[in-house]
Amino acid sequence: MAVSSVISGKPPRFYAVAWRWHFYAGLLVAPIMVLLALTGLIYLYKPQLDGWMYADRLFVTPAAPLAAEQQLAAVRAAWPGATVQKFIPPPAPDRSSEFVLNTSQGPLTVFVDPATAQILGSRDETWNLQAVARRLHGTLLIGDTGDLLIELAASWGLVLLASGLYLHWPRGRGMAGVLYPRFHATGRLFWRDLHAVTAFWGALLLAFMLLSGMPWTGFWGERFAAVWSRFPAQMWNEVPKSTRKAVTLNVAGQTVPWAVEQTPLPHSTGHAHHGAALGGATRPGVGLDHLISIATRYRVAAGYSISLPGDADGVYTVSVFPNDPRQEQTLHIDQYSGAVLASISFRNYGWVPKAVELGVAFHEGKLFGWANKLLMTLACLVVLLVAVSGVLIWWLRRPYGRLGAPTASAATPPWKLGALVLLGLGLLFPLLLGSLLLIWLLDQTLGRLAFWPVLRR
Template identity: 55%
Template sequence: MKKTVDFYNLAWRWHFYAGLFVAPFMILLAFTGIIYLFKPQLDVLMYRDLLEVQPAAQVLSADEQLARLHQALPQAAVSKYLPPATAESSAQFVASLDGRETNLFVNPYSGELLGSQDAHYNLQAIARALHGELMIGTVGDRLIELAAGWGIVLVVSGVYLWWPRGRGKRGVLVPNREQRGRGWWRELHAVTGFWGAALLLFMLLSGMTWTGYWGESFADVWNRFPAAMWNDVPKSDVQARSLNEAHRQTVPWAMENTPMPVSGAHAEHAGHMAGGSMAAPQIGLQQVVDIARERGVTPGYSISLPKGEEGVFTVSVFADDPRNDATLHVDQYSGKVLADVRWKDYGLVARSVETGVMLHEGKMFGLANQLLMLAVCLMILFSAASGLWLWWLRKPAGRLGVPPLPHALPVWKVGLGIVVLLGIAFPLVGASLLLVWGFDWLVLSRLASGRQAFD
């Protein structure tokens, strides 16, 4: 019995540490996740005048739409074009305007500029940037990754604390309604956490694939395409992940670590440029649209314009159904398709990740998927808030209220194995675990025994 109590107290202590660090992040991620989850509905509600148009007989070509845009805003430097997804949809251009990235909406039938939107500071862009990197770049990305990793520690330790150990179903599968006060809150917290544990693990792991450190390393190890796919393609040192930003997703995860091809690496173009007198003409934007249509790319795709003389047009759709994913790189001079990557080219890991991400974002099965993920977000909010409330109720005045460290610490092989595996699988989490363990053992435990500063 003593051994079990020691393990329980140790698990409770680490559950406390994990919860105190993770809870604020989980609350933020749940709120921003709900906003992004209902992006389709919120966008129409908030920006209907920008997104919807009245269909007419004739659609202007993409080049004509671009020309009309330049007539209205000559200073706009366009970097991306999103053709209308339906007959009632507007066309969208992304451009640098007065030093800011701006979304510009154009009526594809008349060429009229419908309006603009700051690409970084609209509701969905802010929610996505907060969700991914707290809007503070690399530091925020690493913090989110740490929070997700510690969230796994939280779930594992929480399940151990919840484990029945001979109790009946009350307090295990359903709350024990005989409890009152703090005990009742503990019942709600534990039971809610149990029912949501598997889904929370899914959310944490699927979200981790987008992180800048672990996610990139994971992709480099597991996300591989046959080398022959790129044998005849002139490649740059730039990866496709350069097209993705915190506030905007352009290419699928499966494509992030693939090289960007190079335009103009053909004999006729090289000879033309040898004299240095003039650059070869670019293909038109409409020609890229025609290529996408001929190759059956699902509507809703974007076209990233070439960056520099060697850049390519990139047609990409990050589809709600990942089986419709497509990424095409097109030579800006000849119109040759340098790469065309689809679901059939993805490996098992890439397919699993893409499917997980679409489920995570509530896009794969329509409203049913959205409502399921909403339930998960609400569960996360309740678990985080109730955990903080339980801590506040038991916290002694003027003290942090850390659960007591057991005097005897026998080696729990299963628990130690889980910790080691987590540390190896998620290096940032492993490093932070060692730091927290060292601080706990060297400082907090000694303060607690010497001064009773922590409970």
């Protein structure tokens, strides 16, 4: 940026180029970011919403609990054709037990009074509020395609932030409209100030939200985990391993932490002497009460779940995904002997998985209680305000019957700094690089379609 441009207040030659990038990035990012902010708010207040919506099923009168196997028997009697996938012991004396079943109608959570084994009710785990919000937040309800779109939008969101900060640079102006909005302004100028000033003050928070969510994406996140989520080889040398990974336990909600998802699941041995083990039938070998005693012995934090084996070679998995990632722990247990085949805790993670888990907990508003929750609420509100005000700015300035994209002079030379920023982000996030190449190819192709003037413009 030339010094004379800053002093004079005139925008530099590359201003229109940056504005054009900002405009098109906003077209992709804004709708998805609004959806992510709304679903994020729902998931952020999951404990409060669940406590309000399912109070009759979640809370019980504290009393001495029956054996977990008795509670399991009551569930199997009520749903004889279902497979029990997971058991969640009461996290507090006034809470119910939970059993996650795989039924012919889909996954179902059954709530049981631990003192009486009475069935308190059930919840559809496909179409309840939190399940839908979670799938919208992760896949837009369209599977892997939606996951890729969200990853692409998050990548372009970083371009949107970088270009927005460049456009917002004061260049000799006063602080009005830069550090605070011009409150006397009306119309488009008011919305422009609200948009720019809010994004300026929230830039670091927005960048954190985008970056901390990337490890959960399917394309970039899975490859990132494959590189960084590794454990000492001796933890697995003496363990019989299956071809399944721990991430397969995260089908119906979060069961194992991100840092553990790419690790192999061990498999149980000795089933030839004990008979087959099926989730829907009487299970030989270790029972749930013995598994609870193992979890107690290993000091697993309250709120843990016990995933049941899916076949004769499967293992029990005791895992906890607490508010404080430093209490994360995962145990894989032989279903016949009760031997602990693998024990993974936060201290076993590398520094990158530790950072990711802490970042995710902060992203979800769980790490520092209500202060964290309120800060993430503010982040969601900033996203909504910036996105809505950006659309209003475009709506108020758009030419009739046209998209109104900013135009850049053909004489403008290549912007080296901007290109380096885009290239750097593209190398870090391959989907962004691929979309950049596609946009360049379309621009080169459509620009030569002289027989179609509207499309060429």
